[in-house]
Amino acid sequence: MQPEKLPAWKQLSRHAEIIARPENHLKHLILGDSRIKKFSAAGAGVFFDYSRQRLDSKALSLLFELAKEAEPLKKFNDMVAGRNVNNTENRAALHTAARSFAETSVFVDGRDVMPEIKAVREKIKNFTSRVLSGEITGSSGKPFKHAVVIGIGGSCLGAEFVSTAMRELALNKIDLHYLSNVDIHNFGAIAEAIDPETTLWIVISKSFTTAETMANASQARAFMQKQGLDPAGHFISVTGKGSPGDDPKAPVLESFHMFDFIGGRYSVTSAVGGVPLSLYLGYENFEEFLKGAQEMDIHAATAKPETNLPLTAALISVWNNNFLNYPVQAIIPYAAPLARLAAHIQQLNMESNGKYVDREGNFLEKNSGVIVFGEPGTNAQHSFFQLAHQGRGFPIDFIGVVTPGYPQYQNQSQGVTNHQELWSNLIAQPMALAKGKDDSVRAKYFPGNRPSSTIIINDLGPRNIGRLLSFYEARTVFEAFIWEINPFDQFGVELGKTMASKIRNTMAARNGGDDYHCEKLDILDEFYLDMLFSGKIPE
């Protein structure tokens, strides 16, 4: 059922007009002792404050009414149970199973998938501990000191986010590098930073045909051979069962399976994240991270709407997007280690929900996904917050951490520690954005009424990073379930790939490759091909 046809949707449309009135400016809405009590919730180790969203009690109750009518909770539980929720690709979507430690079976097409998921986890534990202990070495017998993830998009961003977030917990036995971009500069910089003899290359691709990943893997193999090192002793793969990366005729040190019921952007709790993160942090930290994610999964599946954090957050996304017409969502963690959170959620949310059709193939009447972006605070305050305060407003997720790391540095400036200084800003910004300020000098006038949520975790330990990840994953799929779109496919990336492939073939033919021929291209395509082959821009 299209959500626009639900009674609550229509009432929300009318109510949005009321919220737009001056008397419902946020500076009025936030007044009163009970605001924070009523407009916040805690669960699975996360505190979620939406008191500075442009919501009154009526709007909130209508949103929960929408949650009843659109049945996102039922759909979430269908997902967890292994039903065919990815209908266009005729698949389950079981990232939640990847971090399940329950004894419960999860059936896909009549087969319990939990044993193979647990077997992969066991294999990760075993392999990475043997690498870390020095039992498994490179081809010349030296222990591994570098690991290079060769993967792009969902095969990189999740691990990059988590490894950056937990850097303080790194074992410092293995340095982690990310080779995503097919850009030779990416490869060149890594080649300069590593020592080939002690380097393990982790090639991650479900199909093992991703053009960028295959080009980089090929580049890396040639590089190792040039150093006189046998690639077979330095490469591992994380790939789908039976893919070209899982071929005994192309030997690798070890191969880990990923499953077609876990999409790239949801895969950091599978072997995709598990292998690099366990090498970097140890398997125990990876498992703690999984357990945090599992906690939030259970919360998302079982808490009733009014206390369900990701569901409430998803309802607010829908409200901000479709009723208040904000096209953008910023994510601003007041925690430097969460520097790559926004990039990860950008993929997770935009690739999931940037869709043109609903599950039935009807063109959408409204916009689904929004543009997600962000940088850490306070950096963002000194960058683009000018526009947030005085330009067009947009909703922001402020994220805070109660207890920081590095307890040895307790120097105070202006009477406070650095962490307290950080929090004074984390506390001040949502309020300044909400309230605004009158000023007789027009350039110093702040319109206010800019909505935000504040999300707090206790520390940056693996459990909380897992909870935070699962919060955003659940929020993303809840949004989709309300919009009745499929958050698990990504046909929108195909057209560019097809066109690039024709151009690549033409380049290969121009390079003199016998197996290729020039294809019929657009005039503009030819123009740029000529530019590249000429080696310079037109004058």
Added chain:
Amino acid sequence: MQPEKLPAWKQLSRHAEIIARPENHLKHLILGDSRIKKFSAAGAGVFFDYSRQRLDSKALSLLFELAKEAEPLKKFNDMVAGRNVNNTENRAALHTAARSFAETSVFVDGRDVMPEIKAVREKIKNFTSRVLSGEITGSSGKPFKHAVVIGIGGSCLGAEFVSTAMRELALNKIDLHYLSNVDIHNFGAIAEAIDPETTLWIVISKSFTTAETMANASQARAFMQKQGLDPAGHFISVTGKGSPGDDPKAPVLESFHMFDFIGGRYSVTSAVGGVPLSLYLGYENFEEFLKGAQEMDIHAATAKPETNLPLTAALISVWNNNFLNYPVQAIIPYAAPLARLAAHIQQLNMESNGKYVDREGNFLEKNSGVIVFGEPGTNAQHSFFQLAHQGRGFPIDFIGVVTPGYPQYQNQSQGVTNHQELWSNLIAQPMALAKGKDDSVRAKYFPGNRPSSTIIINDLGPRNIGRLLSFYEARTVFEAFIWEINPFDQFGVELGKTMASKIRNTMAARNGGDDYHCEKLDILDEFYLDMLFSGKIPE
């Protein structure tokens, strides 16, 4: 004069309705041999293709008409000449002078500022070459091997962008680190990565009162003292004349002046960028970078509108923002070293043009700035391009580089080098976005009509990075000049600072600081203060 009142603006409004018609879908507009000729320009080493913007000849000529009526070129030349273009702060805006090597004088309040600008450049050249030669050492006599920039926003992002872009040219004598965020994790990670004896701290703040920078500098001084090292031998400052960082009673190894006529976000070509970049790349590379910027400055100031790259780009920004109603601009460099370009332009553009009032203090009737974001391609294709193709469209700047670095890696995959693979995508994406594709399967339908520009430079040498930087700076101020706003002030950041200051004082009082007292705060502020001091989130 408000631009809405200009005749061309009104005609553009009417013409935007015509462009919105199906027959003016981009797939039709781009047809014909002469499209690229008519809708592109080259100048100052940059090729700018706007053939896939949603423009026809009429729209383009109306935009150039707007450029006549709004007089951005005249205002640009006023800026370059040192006039009082930053009217709310009663200042000139002379980033262009920072990279001028002309003999011409530039007068501010009757005084030629060029001699002092050139003297600072000379001082940078002299000091950094003496550090690099080992003549100037740390307090224990060892040559410097690490430099930590302590600065935030405009005192960091520019140098971060440029040093990342030119990493291949690094001298590898001095590792560069950026300590921006007051977050102790930022400090802790750097403290672990450096060797204090060989570390030079570069404190960058015009006022030398920026809370984050002062807290980090204080943390760094305490850290050095704890190692038994005299901070005076390890600190340099880049600051305004007469600031607390320019006080002989607080000795530093060296101090470099920044000028109040160069704002933070425009300051990378001043000592703010000059000191760290010269240490990292050598002064010669920094000077080449300046010369590239100067070339584009001259182009921007003198080329007539029809062949003026940044002015044309600014007109297109206005068209996309105010007439086609796109609230967002993405920047996607197909060049991994340009990974921090989007973050830099995000600040430059959003802080400059995210304004609520025009130069006269009238509230704007339209939106000025847009949200700027981006990640490198092809990474972005595997992240958020799903939404770009099938969700809400937004304009994109695609950026390409004809000749890459690392010529030693020429391995081919599928008949092409990595760089050719990269270009096959760079060529394909703008076309896929523009043309779209019909499909009987609804989930595979691409609406197309997504606008983009393609900007190409020959290589990532310092000259081209300077040109690219100046292109975006000039585009930003041209946009402002058309909107009749002041792109050089940033009063929108003040309210949050004031509020944070009250909260900081209250924290300091709670810490037991005698010089502080608890201030009257909002209930929500108190709620979060209690949370921080309690050490945990509410259950």
